[in-house]
Amino acid sequence: WALHLENITTSLSGQYECTFATYPYGTKDARLQLTVKAEEERHYLKKVCLNQTLEIPCLEDTTSKNLSIYPLKWLVGEKGREEELVTKEPSCPAVYRNSSVLLGQRVLLGLNNALKVSPTKITDDGRVFSCHVLYHPERVQKSSTTVRVFGK
Numbered sequence: 827w828a829l830h831l832e833n834i835t836t837s838l839s840g841q842y843e844c845t846f847a848t849y850p851y852g853t854k855d856a857r858l859q860l861t862v863k864a865e866e867e868r869h870y871l872k873k874v875c876l877n878q879t880l881e882i883p884c885l886e887d888t889t890s891k892n893l894s895i896y897p898l899k900w901l902v903g904e905k906g907r908e909e910e911l912v913t914k915e916p917s918c919p920a921v922y923r924n925s926s927v928l929l930g931q932r933v934l935l936g937l938n939n940a941l942k943v944s945p946t947k948i949t950d951d952g953r954v955f956s957c958h959v960l961y962h963p964e965r966v967q968k969s970s971t972t973v974r975v976f977g978k
Contacts, residue, residue, distance in 0.1 A: 835964050836862045867968040876977045879944035881936060884957040885969045893939045896959050900933075900941050903954040911955075914939060951975040 831838060839862045845855040874880045884893055884900075899913040912935050914920045920935040934942045941955055956970040 834862055838862050866966075867970060870969065870971040871974065872971050873974045873976060874946050874950075876948060876975055877945040879942060880946050880950070880973060882941045882943075882955050882957075882971045882973075883969075884939040884941070885959060885967060893959060896961055898939055898957060898959045900935070901956050901958070903956065904952070908956075912941070946973075946975050948975055948977075 829842060829844070839860055842858045842860055843855060844858075845853060847853050868886070870886060872880065872882060884898060895916050897913070897915050900911045901908050902911055903909070910923050911933050912920050912922055914935060922933065932943050932945065932947075934944070936942045939957070941957070943950065943955075950973050952972070952974075954970050954972050956968055959967045961967060
C-alpha cells in the first residue's frame with residue numbers, strides 16, 4: 827500500500843491518513859505529516875586574501891547543470907540585512923543593482939554565473955553571498971557562502 831504523488835508543489839503539504847479494514851482485527855490507520863519545502867539551501871565558507879579576487883560558484887555541487895536556462899539572482903547579507911546585487915534571466919544580460927553602495931563597482935557575474943568580487947576589502951569579512959536559482963515557480967535552490975578575508 828503506497829501513495830504516489832507527482833508534480834509536487836507546496837500545496838501538497840499536510841497530514842495524510844491511510845485507513846483500511848481488516849478481518850477479524852478491525853480498522854487500522856496510519857497518519858503521516860508531509861512538508862514540501864520550496865527551498866533547498868547549502869552553506870559554504872570561502873577564505874580569501876585581502877585585495878585578491880573572490881570567485882564564488884553559484885551552486886557548487888551542481889556544476890553539471892546548465893544554470894543559464896533558469897532565472898537566478900545574487901544577494902549579499904550583512905548584519906541581518908539582505909541586498910540584491912545581480913539578477914540574470916535566461917538569454918538576457920545580467921542586471922546589476924546600483925543599490926549596493928558597499929560593494930560599488932567591484933561585483934561582476936563571471937562564467938557559469940559565478941560571482942566575482944575584486945578586489946576584496948576587509949569590510950567583506952563576514953558577509954554572506956547567496957545565489958538563488960528558480961527551477962520551478964515553487965522550487966528555489968539556494969547556495970550561501972560566508973566570506974572570511976585574511977591579510978598577509
